[in-house]
Amino acid sequence: MDNPTKIRLENGLSVLLKEIHSAPIISFWTWYRVGSRYEKPGFTGISHWVEHMQFKGTEKYPSTVLDRLIAREGGVWNAFTHVDWTTYFETMPANKIDLAIDLEADRMVNSLFSPADVESERTVIITEKEGKDNEPFLRLNNAVNEAAFISHPYRNEVIGSLEDLQRIQRDDLYHHYRKYYQPANAIISIAGDFNTSEMIEKIQNKFISISSEFLPDPEVQPEHEIKEKKEILLSGPGDTIFIQIAYRSPSASDPDFFGFTILDSLLSGPASLNMFGGGGTSNKTSRLYKKLVDKRFAVSLAGGLQATLDPHLYDLSITLHQGQDPEIVIKTIDREIERLTEKRILKSEIQRAVKQARAMFAYGLENITNQAFWLGYSESFANYDWYSNYLDRLNEIKPQDVQRVAEKYLHPEKRVIGIYHPDFSESKPS
């Protein structure tokens, strides 16, 4: 894989650039090391709300002008707030990229946060939350997440609690913005049809005058294990039982992460790395699918592993076959994990998982937006080598590594089990 160019400006801004000349477009991403992980109690959701406010304009680019300029040049833009980061991207025709560079430099420091816009976005975000709460499975996922951490901010919803969304004020938002939106806390990742030295000059011209201040460490203590088994029961309308089982997962920079990736592939099928395009493959021959879906205990099964700064969660999400007992499904999963740790794993199974990962990787290379995403994303929790060496690291994994990781993390007494049942009348954590 071609190595990207990586530089750091005097003000601390990291920039990663990768030339790809397959299509006349450029994807430009600006990342900030702020997300729900950095939020204090009482201010959950503030990072996501700041992200919304970044679309409400500056003096130079009022909100209506901002939208209009990007859209009329045939660009697409959006933003995402996650647990560890907030990111903004523009994918534009190559000859229009100056606009993206200028507006990102401008809104790194000059966003207005007018009180009227803050109030308008308050209701928009509450509506966004209500839309999420409409989904039984998302409600279950939130409850499981909360139970899986004692005090780490990963326990909170990225969108925030309703109480905090009603309480946060304009100055809280503006303070959060000024604290975290500065060059030393940002990464720019850019891929597409450009000349690297010309692009560096453009970025320097726009960003070098923005100063950085010292960033306090958020002092977040990682939670390396779930101390005790917990069970969450949720109820609501519908006819379908959902189960989510969450185990602690290693951070992305932990060497165990790669063994865990193979473990996930064996248990629940290969996961796609690609946020934009690419897609994955089906998981019908994964161990758990065969035991749960083919045996008609469940109608679907999916595993979820995320690359995060601190240890997060590996979750198994199961939609039950009608009339099946959640306890049988959970026991089946336990037996299958036990089998994985006790019986020899064939080397060919590992090789298969690596081949699957290679295919997912290739699909991601089709798409310039996805490549720019990975430049910045990998830098946000490790560095680009993490991504470029990903397949090599998977290739090094041996059957005993997978078994060791399974034994270490997938312990039946150190997990949260969430069950959404249509028949109960109210939720009750036990």
Place this chain on the structure above:
Amino acid sequence: MINNQNMWNHLPGEDSIKRVVLPNGIIVLTKSDFNSPSVVISGYLNSGSIHDQQEKLGLSLFTSYALMRGSVFHRYRRIYNDLETAGATLGFSSSIQSTSFGGKSLVEDLPLLLKTLSEAIRWPIFPPIQLKILLSQIITGLQIREQDTSERASLKFDEVLFPDHPYGRSEEGSIETLKRIRRSDLIKFHQQFYGPSGMVITIVGAIEHQKAVDLVYHALGDWENPVWVSPPKIPEVTNRKFSYREHIPISGKFQTDIIMGSYGPRRTSKEFLIASLGNNILGQFGMMGRIGEAVREKSGLAYYASTALNAWQSAGTWEITAGVNPINIEKTIEIIRNEISRFVSESVSNQELDDSKSNLIGLIPLSIESNAGVANAIIRMERYKLGLNYLREYPGIISGISKEQILQVSQKYLDPGNLVIISAGT
């Protein structure tokens, strides 16, 4: 970097998309791209839910899902083992007039992908145990759909606009109709309605044209179905204007979904691109156009509020959707109604016209960023007879649309006093 004209020449066109018709009627379209060692296949057969009897609605979709559950040559587990071992994927689905398929793999595994496709569409055996598993999955999907505010509103919207017409029926069917379907129905459906005539397959990725065509010929070139029944002509739809309002109660929901609108132009109509440009102004441009500005930006009532044109062969819909708190349903409907009223009573501004033209034209290169994007574009060109140079001609067509044309087409389809309005939620 390159200038605008070079940008359009860079788009797939007659010189880079190759089209071949095999002796058995299969149309093969290819576009080479060697930037990634992967390849995408996409295509369709002329068979769909238009064939379904009302009491067994969902048969076409059920059949398409069941194609890969076992063939004369391989069992279900072997089929998926081969695909998943290669990190490849292949799937089928069915809509009103077509059964579509799509897959991708590393280029070294394209023969496997085509062999699996061929076995699935030519020699499926529909094993009873697999049909049971699949049926339970589909039924669970329908139960989840029953709780989905957006889906419920959308289904009712189509039902009201297209009574007694294939466009008004859910391709998925219902739990009742699915339970009436037997294995023999799937076998019969496959025998009668699957055939090579008019089948389209597109291959995009790291492979030369002739090699791709040879592989398709090897896999599907000898397929014949002498008893194939061609699909009936889709009934015409009259553009009527009428008013309808219904709320679908679904308990335990925090948000209500609203859908409102009426008929829209068919995909092959000259009015389609004019309406598309108008639709961009009304509810797409920037942060969801005029509708987004009025409902989200000014009123803070919704996280999403936008418009869409759905266009098929004999009709289409022009719809506005929004997700709101239940206490704001009527207020939102009124705001949207006012925006539609303004839209059909006065021309859009020159600035809006220029902005949206620029937006639609500029989005083209982005829409074909991946192999799948290129394959979808080629399929659309073939399905609607747009010509292989359509992407290059598109900027000229959009540039030539006037604001008077937009007003005229908008007035033909949208009437603020005559809208179908469905809401679903608590």
